[in-house]
Amino acid sequence: MQSLALISFFSPFVAFLFASCFALSQRKIFVGYICAILIGIGTFCSLYLLFSNASFNLSLFEWFVGVNFGFNIDVISLTMMSVVGVVATCVHFYSIFYMAHDEGFNKFFAYLGLFVFSMLFLVMSDNFLGLFVGWEGVGLCSWLLIGFWYKNNTYSFAANEAFIMNRVADLGMLLGIFWLYIQAGTLKYDEVFSMAQNLDHNALILIASCLFIGAMGKSAQFPFHTWLADAMAGPTPVSALIHAATMVTAGVYLVIRAGEIYSLVPEVSYFIAILGAFVAIFAASMALVARDLKRIIAYSTLSQLGYMFVAAGLGAYGIALFHLATHAFFKSLLFLGAGNVMHAMNDNLDIKKMGGLFKSLKITAIFMTIGSLALVGIYPFAGFFSKDLILGYSFITHHHGIFLVLLIAAFMTAFYSFRLLMLVFFTDARHSDHPHEASKIALLAMTPLMILAIIAGLFEHHFFEYISSKLVFIDAQNQIVVICASLAGVLGMILAILAYKYAWFKASIEENKIHKLLSNDYFIPHFYHKFIVAKYESLCAVLKHCDIFILDAIIEKISFCCNFISQKMIMPNSLNLMLRFLVAGFVILLILVWVV
Numbered sequence: 001m002q003s004l005a006l007i008s009f010f011s012p013f014v015a016f017l018f019a020s021c022f023a024l025s026q027r028k029i030f031v032g033y034i035c036a037i038l039i040g041i042g043t044f045c046s047l048y049l050l051f052s053n054a055s056f057n058l059s060l061f062e063w064f065v066g067v068n069f070g071f072n073i074d075v076i077s078l079t080m081m082s083v084v085g086v087v088a089t090c091v092h093f094y095s096i097f098y099m100a101h102d103e104g105f106n107k108f109f110a111y112l113g114l115f116v117f118s119m120l121f122l123v124m125s126d127n128f129l130g131l132f133v134g135w136e137g138v139g140l141c142s143w144l145l146i147g148f149w150y151k152n153n154t155y156s157f158a159a160n161e162a163f164i165m166n167r168v169a170d171l172g173m174l175l176g177i178f179w180l181y182i183q184a185g186t187l188k189y190d191e192v193f194s195m196a197q198n199l200d201h202n203a204l205i206l207i208a209s210c211l212f213i214g215a216m217g218k219s220a221q222f223p224f225h226t227w228l229a230d231a232m233a234g235p236t237p238v239s240a241l242i243h244a245a246t247m248v249t250a251g252v253y254l255v256i257r258a259g260e261i262y263s264l265v266p267e268v269s270y271f272i273a274i275l276g277a278f279v280a281i282f283a284a285s286m287a288l289v290a291r292d293l294k295r296i297i298a299y300s301t302l303s304q305l306g307y308m309f310v311a312a313g314l315g316a317y318g319i320a321l322f323h324l325a326t327h328a329f330f331k332s333l334l335f336l337g338a339g340n341v342m343h344a345m346n347d348n349l350d351i352k353k354m355g356g357l358f359k360s361l362k363i364t365a366i367f368m369t370i371g372s373l374a375l376v377g378i379y380p381f382a383g384f385f386s387k388d389l390i391l392g393y394s395f396i397t398h399h400h401g402i403f404l405v406l407l408i409a410a411f412m413t414a415f416y417s418f419r420l421l422m423l424v425f426f427t428d429a430r431h432s433d434h435p436h437e438a439s440k441i442a443l444l445a446m447t448p449l450m451i452l453a454i455i456a457g458l459f460e461h462h463f464f465e466y467i468s469s470k471l472v473f474i475d476a477q478n479q480i481v482v483i484c485a486s487l488a489g490v491l492g493m494i495l496a497i498l499a500y501k502y503a504w505f506k507a508s509i510e511e512n513k514i515h516k517l518l519s520n521d522y523f524i525p526h527f528y529h530k531f532i533v534a535k536y537e538s539l540c541a542v543l544k545h546c547d548i549f550i551l552d553a554i555i556e557k558i559s560f561c562c563n564f565i566s567q568k569m570i571m572p573n574s575l576n577l578m579l580r581f582l583v584a585g586f587v588i589l590l591i592l593v594w595v596v
Contacts, residue, residue, distance in 0.1 A: 004045040011042035016113030027105035035109040036092035043085030072126035075467045080123035087245040094445035095237040115141035128187040146234035158233040169217020176210025193260040208268040219251030232294040236339030245328035255312040273313025280306030284412035318471040323386035330374035330453035337368035344435035356429030372417040374453040376489040385457030393476035414492025422500035
C-alpha cells in the first residue's frame with residue numbers, strides 16, 4: 001500500500017522530469033502521451049487505495065524538530081488524490097488535442113506534471129509545513145501556466161496579478177503556521193488536533209483567521225477574487241485543471257483538514273459561512289451579464305466555492321468535501337467544452353458573437369448541457385445531490401438568511417448557465433466562421449468527466465459512509481429544500497430559454513446602470529487599480545527618484561571624495577615613505593585585533 005502511495009505521488013514528478021528533457025526542443029506528440037499515461041498510472045494507484053479503504057501514515061525523514069517529511073493517507077487525502085488524478089488525467093489527454101500546434105507543447109506538459117505533483121504534495125502531507133510547500137508549488141505552477149503565452153502582455157499581467165494576490169494572502173497563512181508552531185510546538189496534524197482544546201482560545205482565533213486568509217487567496221474569495229476571472233487568459237486545459245477542479249479548492253480542503261481547529265472557534269467559522277454565502281450570490285450576479293465564455297464559467301466556479309465555504313463554515317465538512325468532488329467533474333467538463341468552442345471559433349470568446357453552433361458541435365453541446373444541468377442541480381445529475389445538501393444543512397440548522405441567499409444564487413446559476421447554452425448553441429448564428437467539432441481524443445478525454453457529472457451524486461450514501469471514519473455524517477436532506485431548490489433551478493432555466501429564444505432583452509439593456517455595474521464587476525478591479533496599484537506605482541516612482549537623486553548622488557560624492565584623496569596620497573618613488581606607511585598600517589591592524 002505504501003508503494004502505491006509513493007507511485008501516486010511521484011509519477012507526476014517523473015512526468016515533469018521527462019517532459020522537461022524536451023522542453024526546449026520541437027513539439028513531440030509522444031511527450032504528451034507518455035505524460036498522460038504516467039498521470040493515469042498515479043491515478044489508478046490513488047483509486048486502488050480509495051476502494052481498498054486504505055489508511056496509514058508514511059514518514060520518509062525528519063525536516064526539523066517536530067516536523068517530518070511524511071504523508072497522511074486517510075479518507076480526506078484519498079478523496080482529494082482521486083479527484084485531482086481523474087481530472088488531471090482527462091486534462092492531459094485533452095491537452096494533446098488543444099496544444100497540438102503550440103510551439104511550447106513539451107514545456108506545457110512539464111508544467112502540468114509539476115502542478116499535479118505540487119497539488120498531491122499539498123493534499124497528502126501529514127503536516128502544515130508540507131501543506132504550505134505544496135501550496136506555494138501550485139501557486140508557482142499557476143503563474144507559469146496562466147502566463148504560458150507570456151509574450152502577450154495581457155496574459156503576463158493576469159499571471160502576475162494571480163501570483164501577487166496569492167502571495168499577499170499566503171503571508172497571512174504563513175503567520176498562522178508560525179503562531180501554531182509557537183503554541184503547539186509541532187505542525188503535524190494529529191499532534192496539533194489532539195492538543196487543540198488545550199490551547200489558548202484567543203490564539204486559536206488568530207491561527208484560524210490567518211489560515212483562512214491563505215484559503216481566501218487560493219480559493220479567490222472576496223476581496224481576493226479578481227485574479228480568478230483574469231486567470232482565464234491561460235490555456236483552457238489550465239482553467240479546467242487548476243481554476244475549476246484542483247488548486248482553487250485547496251482553500252476549502254484546508255478548512256476541512258483543519259476542521260478540528262475551526263470547530264473550536266465558532267466565531268471564525270460563522271464568518272467563513274457568511275463570506276461564502278456572500279461570494280455565492282456576488283459571483284453569480286456578475287455571471288448574469290458577462291459576455292466572455294470562460295469568465296462566465298470562472299464566476300460560476302467562484303460562486304460554487306462560496307457554497308463549499310458555507311458548508312465548511314457551518315461545520316458540515318463532509319458535505320463540503322462531497323460538493324468539492326462533484327463540482328470538480330462537471331466544472332472541468334464545462335471548461336473543456338468551452339475549449340472546444342474556442343477552437344471552433346478561432347479563439348473568439350464573446351458569446352454574443354456566436355450562436356447556431358449546435359449543428360457543428362453536437363457532442364460538445366450535449367456535454368456542456370450535461371455539465372450545466374449538474375451545475376444547476378437537476379435530478380439525477382451530480383450537483384443535485386451535493387448542492388441540495390448544503391442548502392438543506394443551512395436550512396435545518398436555522399441559518400435561514402444564508403439559505404435564502406444560496407437559494408437566490410441557485411436561481412441565478414440556472415439562468416446564466418442556460419443563457420450561455422442558448423447564446424452559444426441554440427440561437428441564430430451571429431458569426432461568419434465555419435466551426436467544426438473537436439478531435440476524437442478531446443471528446444474521449446471529456447467522456448469520463450461527462451459520465452461522472454451524471455452518476456457521481458448517486459454514490460452519495462457510499463461516500464458519506466466511507467468518510468464517516470474521519471468526518472461526522474450529517475443527514476441534511478429536507479423535502480422542502482429539495483422542492484425549493486428544484487423550482488429555483490427549473491424557473492431559472494425556463495426564464496433563460498424563453499428570454500433568449502424570443503429575444504426579450506434588447507441591446508439597450510447594456511445602458512442600464514445595474515447592467516453596467518455588473519458588467520464592470522462592481523468596479524472593484526477599477527477601484528483596486530486606481531487606489532492600490534496606481535498609488536503603489538506612484539510610491540515606486542518617488543522611491544526611484546530618491547534612489548537616483550539622493551542615494552546615488554551620495555554614493556557618487558563619496559566616490560569622488562575618495563578618488564580625490566587617493567590622488568593626493570599617491571606616493572612618490574620614495575622607499576622611506578613607503579616603509580612608514582607599511583609600519584603605520586601594521587600598527588593599525590594590531591590595534592584593531594587587540595580591541596576586537
